[in-house]
Amino acid sequence: MVARHRLQIQLKALESSIMEQAQRIVNYKIAKELEHSTEKTDQSFSKKVYVYKHQHTGRTSINCRSCKRTCHGGCWVPLDVLTWTCESIVDGKCTVCENNCSIKDHDREKYEYMLTLEKRVFTVAEFVKSFEESFLEFLKTINKVNVLIKELASKALRPDVLSTQGYIEHIIKENNEEKQEDYEPRGKVLTKVRDYIDKGDLIWNLKLSHLIKK
Ligand SMILES: [Zn+2]
Numbered sequence: 001m002v003a004r005h006r007l008q009i010q011l012k013a014l015e016s017s018i019m020e021q022a023q024r025i026v027n028y029k030i031a032k033e034l035e036h037s038t039e040k041t042d043q044s045f046s047k048k049v050y051v052y053k054h055q056h057t058g059r060t061s062i063n064c065r066s067c068k069r070t071c072h073g074g075c076w077v078p079l080d081v082l083t084w085t086c087e088s089i090v091d092g093k094c095t096v097c098e099n100n101c102s103i104k105d106h107d108r109e110k111y112e113y114m115l116t117l118e119k120r121v122f123t124v125a126e127f128v129k130s131f132e133e134s135f136l137e138f139l140k141t142i143n144k145v146n147v148l149i150k151e152l153a154s155k156a157l158r159p160d161v162l163s164t165q166g167y168i169e170h171i172i173k174e175n176n177e178e179k180q181e182d183y184e185p186r187g188k189v190l191t192k193v194r195d196y197i198d199k200g201d202l203i204w205n206l207k208l209s210h211l212i213k214k
Protein backbone atom coordinates (compact mmCIF):
# COMPACT_ATOMS: atom_id res chain seq x y z
CA MET A 1 0.00 0.00 0.00
CA VAL A 2 2.78 2.39 0.99
CA ALA A 3 4.67 1.57 -2.20
CA ARG A 4 1.56 2.29 -4.25
CA HIS A 5 1.15 5.70 -2.62
CA ARG A 6 4.78 6.47 -3.20
CA LEU A 7 4.47 5.70 -6.91
CA GLN A 8 1.42 7.97 -7.09
CA ILE A 9 3.32 10.81 -5.37
CA GLN A 10 6.23 10.37 -7.78
CA LEU A 11 3.90 10.43 -10.79
CA LYS A 12 2.09 13.53 -9.54
CA ALA A 13 5.39 15.40 -9.17
CA LEU A 14 6.30 14.66 -12.81
CA GLU A 15 3.17 16.41 -14.13
CA SER A 16 4.67 19.87 -13.71
CA SER A 17 7.94 18.82 -15.40
CA ILE A 18 5.94 17.68 -18.42
CA MET A 19 3.97 20.94 -18.55
CA GLU A 20 7.16 22.97 -18.23
CA GLN A 21 8.86 21.05 -20.99
CA ALA A 22 5.82 21.19 -23.28
CA GLN A 23 5.99 24.98 -23.04
CA ARG A 24 9.66 24.84 -23.97
CA ILE A 25 8.76 22.84 -27.08
CA VAL A 26 6.19 25.51 -28.00
CA ASN A 27 8.89 28.20 -27.68
CA TYR A 28 11.33 26.08 -29.63
CA LYS A 29 8.89 25.89 -32.52
CA ILE A 30 8.68 29.69 -32.64
CA ALA A 31 12.48 30.03 -32.41
CA LYS A 32 12.85 27.58 -35.29
CA GLU A 33 10.38 29.53 -37.41
CA LEU A 34 12.29 32.75 -36.72
CA GLU A 35 15.53 31.00 -37.58
CA HIS A 36 14.08 30.03 -40.97
CA SER A 37 12.53 33.39 -41.77
CA THR A 38 15.63 35.46 -41.06
CA GLU A 39 19.37 35.13 -41.28
CA LYS A 40 19.91 36.98 -38.04
CA THR A 41 19.93 34.32 -35.35
CA ASP A 42 21.30 36.80 -32.83
CA GLN A 43 17.98 38.64 -32.77
CA SER A 44 16.14 38.37 -29.52
CA PHE A 45 12.58 37.27 -28.90
CA SER A 46 10.57 37.25 -25.74
CA LYS A 47 8.44 34.31 -24.71
CA LYS A 48 6.69 33.02 -21.63
CA VAL A 49 8.40 30.18 -19.81
CA TYR A 50 7.28 28.23 -16.79
CA VAL A 51 9.14 28.98 -13.59
CA TYR A 52 8.56 27.48 -10.17
CA LYS A 53 7.33 30.06 -7.63
CA HIS A 54 7.26 29.40 -3.91
CA GLN A 55 3.66 30.27 -3.10
CA HIS A 56 1.44 30.07 -0.06
CA THR A 57 -1.30 27.51 -0.67
CA GLY A 58 -2.69 26.92 2.80
CA ARG A 59 -2.28 23.16 2.54
CA THR A 60 0.69 21.34 3.99
CA SER A 61 3.31 20.07 1.58
CA ILE A 62 6.80 18.63 1.67
CA ASN A 63 9.14 20.81 -0.38
CA CYS A 64 12.80 20.49 -1.30
CA ARG A 65 14.88 23.63 -0.66
CA SER A 66 17.69 22.38 -2.84
CA CYS A 67 15.62 21.42 -5.94
CA LYS A 68 13.04 24.16 -5.29
CA ARG A 69 10.24 21.72 -6.01
CA THR A 70 7.23 20.33 -4.21
CA CYS A 71 7.84 16.67 -3.54
CA HIS A 72 4.52 15.87 -1.89
CA GLY A 73 1.72 18.38 -2.34
CA GLY A 74 -1.04 17.97 0.22
CA CYS A 75 0.99 15.81 2.58
CA TRP A 76 -0.89 14.43 5.57
CA VAL A 77 2.10 14.26 7.94
CA PRO A 78 0.90 16.20 11.03
CA LEU A 79 4.20 17.42 12.57
CA ASP A 80 7.64 18.57 11.39
CA VAL A 81 9.38 15.91 13.47
CA LEU A 82 7.38 13.27 11.60
CA THR A 83 8.41 14.40 8.10
CA TRP A 84 10.38 11.17 7.77
CA THR A 85 7.06 9.28 7.77
CA CYS A 86 5.97 10.95 4.51
CA GLU A 87 5.66 8.23 1.90
CA SER A 88 7.97 10.10 -0.45
CA ILE A 89 10.84 9.59 2.04
CA VAL A 90 12.65 6.25 2.28
CA ASP A 91 15.63 5.77 4.61
CA GLY A 92 16.06 9.53 5.07
CA LYS A 93 16.14 10.21 1.34
CA CYS A 94 13.50 11.65 -0.97
CA THR A 95 12.31 9.33 -3.73
CA VAL A 96 10.77 12.25 -5.68
CA CYS A 97 13.86 14.48 -5.95
CA GLU A 98 15.92 13.81 -9.04
CA ASN A 99 19.06 13.29 -6.93
CA ASN A 100 17.26 11.72 -3.97
CA CYS A 101 18.04 14.68 -1.71
CA SER A 102 18.33 14.16 2.03
CA ILE A 103 15.32 14.67 4.28
CA LYS A 104 17.34 17.59 5.79
CA ASP A 105 16.82 19.56 2.56
CA HIS A 106 13.07 19.28 2.96
CA ASP A 107 10.57 21.52 4.71
CA ARG A 108 7.06 20.78 5.77
CA GLU A 109 5.22 24.03 5.06
CA LYS A 110 2.03 25.59 3.78
CA TYR A 111 3.74 26.60 0.55
CA GLU A 112 4.20 24.90 -2.79
CA TYR A 113 6.43 25.47 -5.78
CA MET A 114 3.81 26.36 -8.36
CA LEU A 115 4.30 26.63 -12.11
CA THR A 116 3.92 30.25 -13.18
CA LEU A 117 4.36 31.71 -16.66
CA GLU A 118 6.93 34.50 -16.85
CA LYS A 119 8.34 36.48 -19.72
CA ARG A 120 11.95 35.83 -20.67
CA VAL A 121 14.10 37.22 -23.47
CA PHE A 122 16.32 34.93 -25.55
CA THR A 123 18.28 35.15 -28.73
CA VAL A 124 17.02 32.67 -31.30
CA ALA A 125 20.35 30.84 -31.59
CA GLU A 126 20.74 30.55 -27.83
CA PHE A 127 17.27 29.14 -27.38
CA VAL A 128 17.47 26.61 -30.22
CA LYS A 129 20.82 25.30 -29.03
CA SER A 130 19.93 25.02 -25.36
CA PHE A 131 16.65 23.32 -26.11
CA GLU A 132 18.04 20.77 -28.54
CA GLU A 133 20.50 19.82 -25.83
CA SER A 134 17.81 19.44 -23.21
CA PHE A 135 15.25 17.51 -25.29
CA LEU A 136 16.66 14.25 -23.97
CA GLU A 137 15.44 15.37 -20.52
CA PHE A 138 11.90 15.40 -21.86
CA LEU A 139 12.23 11.84 -23.18
CA LYS A 140 13.73 10.78 -19.85
CA THR A 141 10.73 12.24 -18.02
CA ILE A 142 8.26 10.40 -20.28
CA ASN A 143 10.26 7.22 -19.83
CA LYS A 144 10.17 7.66 -16.06
CA VAL A 145 6.37 7.99 -16.23
CA ASN A 146 6.28 4.79 -18.27
CA VAL A 147 8.34 2.89 -15.70
CA LEU A 148 6.30 4.20 -12.74
CA ILE A 149 2.98 3.39 -14.45
CA LYS A 150 4.10 -0.17 -15.15
CA GLU A 151 5.19 -0.58 -11.54
CA LEU A 152 1.94 0.88 -10.30
CA ALA A 153 -0.10 -1.30 -12.65
CA SER A 154 1.61 -4.39 -11.26
CA LYS A 155 0.38 -3.41 -7.78
CA ALA A 156 -3.07 -2.16 -8.75
CA LEU A 157 -6.36 -3.95 -8.44
CA ARG A 158 -7.34 -2.83 -11.92
CA PRO A 159 -4.08 -2.55 -13.87
CA ASP A 160 -5.98 -2.13 -17.15
CA VAL A 161 -7.00 1.45 -16.29
CA LEU A 162 -3.41 2.64 -15.91
CA SER A 163 -1.47 3.76 -18.96
CA THR A 164 1.05 6.41 -19.91
CA GLN A 165 -1.40 7.65 -22.57
CA GLY A 166 -4.05 8.07 -19.86
CA TYR A 167 -1.57 9.98 -17.70
CA ILE A 168 -0.70 12.38 -20.57
CA GLU A 169 -4.40 12.68 -21.38
CA HIS A 170 -5.01 13.85 -17.80
CA ILE A 171 -2.33 16.56 -18.17
CA ILE A 172 -3.87 17.67 -21.51
CA LYS A 173 -7.27 17.94 -19.83
CA GLU A 174 -5.91 20.07 -16.97
CA ASN A 175 -3.97 22.25 -19.42
CA ASN A 176 -7.10 22.84 -21.50
CA GLU A 177 -9.24 23.58 -18.46
CA GLU A 178 -6.79 26.02 -16.89
CA LYS A 179 -6.49 27.91 -20.20
CA GLN A 180 -3.21 29.61 -19.27
CA GLU A 181 -1.39 31.47 -22.03
CA ASP A 182 -0.27 29.21 -24.92
CA TYR A 183 -2.49 26.38 -23.72
CA GLU A 184 -3.55 25.55 -27.27
CA PRO A 185 -0.09 24.94 -28.76
CA ARG A 186 0.90 23.18 -25.51
CA GLY A 187 -2.15 20.93 -25.81
CA LYS A 188 -1.17 20.13 -29.41
CA VAL A 189 2.36 19.12 -28.40
CA LEU A 190 1.05 16.90 -25.61
CA THR A 191 -1.54 15.31 -27.91
CA LYS A 192 1.27 14.41 -30.33
CA VAL A 193 3.18 12.82 -27.47
CA ARG A 194 0.10 10.83 -26.42
CA ASP A 195 -0.61 9.65 -29.99
CA TYR A 196 3.02 8.65 -30.42
CA ILE A 197 2.90 6.52 -27.26
CA ASP A 198 -0.43 5.09 -28.43
CA LYS A 199 1.29 3.67 -31.51
CA GLY A 200 3.57 1.71 -29.22
CA ASP A 201 6.84 3.05 -30.67
CA LEU A 202 9.93 3.31 -28.51
CA ILE A 203 9.92 6.61 -26.61
CA TRP A 204 13.64 7.19 -27.38
CA ASN A 205 12.80 7.37 -31.10
CA LEU A 206 10.44 10.30 -30.65
CA LYS A 207 11.87 13.22 -32.62
CA LEU A 208 11.61 16.85 -31.66
CA SER A 209 10.81 17.66 -35.32
CA HIS A 210 7.73 15.42 -35.07
CA LEU A 211 6.40 17.40 -32.11
CA ILE A 212 6.68 20.77 -33.86
CA LYS A 213 5.22 19.60 -37.19
CA LYS A 214 2.02 21.35 -38.24
ZN1 LIG B 1 15.65 17.82 -3.83
Ligand SMILES: [Zn+2]
Pocket residue numbers: 062072074075076077086087088
Ligand atom coordinates in the same frame (compact mmCIF):
# COMPACT_ATOMS: atom_id res chain seq x y z
ZN1 LIG C 1 3.80 13.19 2.35
Ligand SMILES: [Zn+2]
Pocket residue numbers: 063064071094095096097101106
Ligand atom coordinates in the same frame (compact mmCIF):
# COMPACT_ATOMS: atom_id res chain seq x y z
ZN1 LIG D 1 12.24 15.78 -2.38
